[in-house]
Amino acid sequence: MLLNIADIPDEGLEQELDIPVVPGENVGSGTARVRIKVFRTGKKVLVQGSLRVSLSLRCSRCLQEFSYPVAADFSDEYSPAEEFESEGEQELTAGEMDLSYYRNEELNLSDVVREQVLLSLPMKPLCRPDCGGLCPHCGRDLNRESCQCREEDADPRLDPLRKLKKSMEDSGKT
Numbered sequence: 001m002l003l004n005i006a007d008i009p010d011e012g013l014e015q016e017l018d019i020p021v022v023p024g025e026n027v028g029s030g031t032a033r034v035r036i037k038v039f040r041t042g043k044k045v046l047v048q049g050s051l052r053v054s055l056s057l058r059c060s061r062c063l064q065e066f067s068y069p070v071a072a073d074f075s076d077e078y079s080p081a082e083e084f085e086s087e088g089e090q091e092l093t094a095g096e097m098d099l100s101y102y103r104n105e106e107l108n109l110s111d112v113v114r115e116q117v118l119l120s121l122p123m124k125p126l127c128r129p130d131c132g133g134l135c136p137h138c139g140r141d142l143n144r145e146s147c148q149c150r151e152e153d154a155d156p157r158l159d160p161l162r163k164l165k166k167s168m169e170d171s172g173k174t
């Protein structure tokens with residue numbers, strides 16, 4: 001969804017929009033409800049707003065899909081990309097990389113919203129804080145059923161400790 005910079009009146013533009021979001025790998029797409037205010041300050045464009053969208057994520061522990069509500073407020077300044085590119089510099093400096101851009105006198109609202117959604121997504125999504133995950137041995141979903149693997153295939157590095165514990169228990173019996 002493109003917004004022509006020339007169409008932004010001096011007093012700013014306020015809109016409520018439904019914008020489709022396709023966040024990328026491992027995240028289901030959704031439609032974001034967006035409230036946005038856009039102001040021009042010289043050649044820069046100030047974008048303020050809030051968005052709400054519910055996306056389908058895959059739990060990093062149990063691999064089940066779950067619905068994740070995103071609600072974000074944002075305020076960002078966009079500069080014309082051409083200003084920097086016309087300076088003849090091959091690469092943008094680190095400081096300039098942090099800036100947001102618009103091109104060809106158009107602000108891509110879909111990109112603005114996608115960027116904000118990505119910033120709001122967890123690095124390691126969890127279907128719930130105490131998700132039990134999958135058993136690394138038998139693959140059972142430990143949220144739904146339990147398994148006996150923990151006892152049988154316990155970490156061999158703990159064997160010495162287990163022996164010590166057992167000998168202490170044995171000596172305690174006498």
Ligand SMILES: [Zn+2]
Nearest residue numbers: 059062127131
């Ligand atoms: Zn999970």
Ligand SMILES: [Zn+2]
Nearest residue numbers: 135138147149
């Ligand atoms: Zn198991």
